Amino acid sequence: LLALVPTLVVLGLLSFNQNFNRALEDLLDFFGEQMLSRILALLFGIPVGMYFFGAVYASNHGTAPFFTAPECRRVRNAVAFSPSIIGVVALLPLLFLYGVFLFAQKDYYGDVLSGTLPESHTFSSFARNGFFRLIAVAVINLLCLVVLRLFSKKNEKGKPSFAVTLSTVLLSLVTVALCATAISQMAMYVSAYGLTRLRLYALWFMALLALFFLLIVLCRVIPKIPFAPVAIPLFFLCFALLALPDSDAVIARHNYNCYLKDSTAEFDLNYM
Numbered sequence: 256l257l258a259l260v261p262t263l264v265v266l267g268l269l270s271f272n273q274n275f276n277r278a279l280e281d282l283l284d285f286f287g288e289q290m291l292s293r294i295l296a297l298l299f300g301i302p303v304g305m306y307f308f309g310a311v312y313a314s315n316h317g318t319a320p321f322f323t324a325p326e327c328r329r330v331r332n333a334v335a336f337s338p339s340i341i342g343v344v345a346l347l348p349l350l351f352l353y354g355v356f357l358f359a360q361k362d363y364y365g366d367v368l369s370g371t372l373p374e375s376h377t378f379s380s381f382a383r384n385g386f387f388r389l390i391a392v393a394v395i396n397l398l399c400l401v402v403l404r405l406f407s408k409k410n411e412k413g414k415p416s417f418a419v420t421l422s423t424v425l426l427s428l429v430t431v432a433l434c435a436t437a438i439s440q441m442a443m444y445v446s447a448y449g450l451t452r453l454r455l456y457a458l459w460f461m462a463l464l465a466l467f468f469l470l471i472v473l474c475r476v477i478p479k480i481p482f483a484p485v486a487i488p489l490f491f492l493c494f495a496l497l498a499l500p501d502s503d504a505v506i507a508r509h510n511y512n513c514y515l516k517d518s519t520a521e522f523d524l525n526y527m
Contacts, residue, residue: 331405339407339416346399346422353429385440386457389433393464396430400471420475427468427475434465449510452502459497466493 269275400423407419415423438461445454466489474482507527 335406335408337406337408339419342403342407343418343422346403346426349399350422350425350429353426357429357432385437386461389437389461389464392433393430393468396426396468400426414478415475423475424472427471430468431465431472434461434468437461438465445509446513449513450506452506455502455506456497459493463490463493 403419403422404415407415410416438458441454441458441461445458467486470482470486470489474480474485511527
């Protein structure tokens, strides 16, 4: 900070020279582009490097005792310090906001689910906005559910209270409804312009999100169903359905059939 003061003063005194200003701008542009790529690489590389270092260190020195199942249960019970009513009341404004939004958009969602493009929308912006907004909403809702489940106290039987379960189910069902709408938006886009890899992957990911939130609802309604032992095989099954078939062939066949039916005006020969 002390060095910054004289540096800025000298910079102001030297800025009269156009060649100096031009060279400084080129230098800042060069380092700006380079630094951004380096920072992005570090944001990914440092956690990966820490993981590999931990794996190598643990293989030589053994693992720490605080990752055992009893210790994890003790820590989980220790962090559940908040009365369940606090988390439920904190979620009420969010649930109320979703309720008002769904009610206000009932005509819009009716058009989407029936395959009708709403006015003042194009297919591309319509589908992209639906996808990215869904991702943001799903992440926020998932964080809310994790915080609610993690910090809320359990009842005498060691289970979440009815209020916590009800809030979890409602928030998950809202997310499923938004997933269904975003899938319908993307399906309308595909019906008009055909399939691509990105559109296929987006549809797959939105369907996977809907399945996961439905699984959350099922686990809350039937507490005997564990989430992780069901979610992990479900993910691998969905990934196999995406990876094992020849996705390019599926895309080309779909676009070819749509072109024969005159539902799309263009045909992408690259996939063929």
